[in-house]
Amino acid sequence: MVRLDENEISFPDPELYDGHDGLIAFGGDLSVERLWFAYQLGIFPWFNPGEEILWWSPDPRFVLFPKEIKVSKSMRKILNRNVFSFSENQNFREVIKNCQQASRNGQTGTWLSDELMESFIKLHEYGLAKSIEVWKEGILVGGFYGLQIGNVFCGESMFAKVSNASKAGFIHFAETYKDTIELIDCQSHTEHLESLGATMIPKKEFLKILHENNERR
Known part of the structure; x- marks a missing residue:
């Protein structure tokens, strides 16, 4: 595992470096520049x-x-019954705040720190991150957010206040x-997303799709 320099935005090549369980580096910072570089x-x-x-x-x-x-x-x-309505980028801050506060099975806290949340909000302001809002009777009841990198969407986190909201x-x-997004990156396995068709693919295949996407942008 590689320690990152806070003064230099760089990472080990994930195609050449395989850390334990996918952990390849530690340290650095959570600047907008480093986050955007990392996801690419x-x-x-x-x-x-x-x-x-x-x-x-x-x-x-x-x-x-x-x-x-x-x-x-x-x-x-x-x-089909239109129980929910949907919007994009109408309330990114509220979506990410709800994701931060959502309880998770097997977790006592949140991985989404205030510093990381503010960096994602800045990425949204730069047009690089987007949110999907789910509404029921005019109330925000679910949603998720992530980074849009060409035709790859890197999903980050979701929340639901009523049954089926995030799934919908x-x-x-x-x-x-x-027809415009080739792949949604879900990162790590959840039964919730597996039930919707998410599947495991080799990292090499994922990185190939991501790199080809970067070259087309």
């Missing part, structure tokens, strides 16, 4: 607030190809962009 390389931060910053590029990688989204009959009925938002997003 297929690297993301994940750590407990107050501890050293940890940088990951796991193998295999958990992803979803939008054209392969799976929608159950019950979810299709909910979507994710399906809406995948179906809306199935």
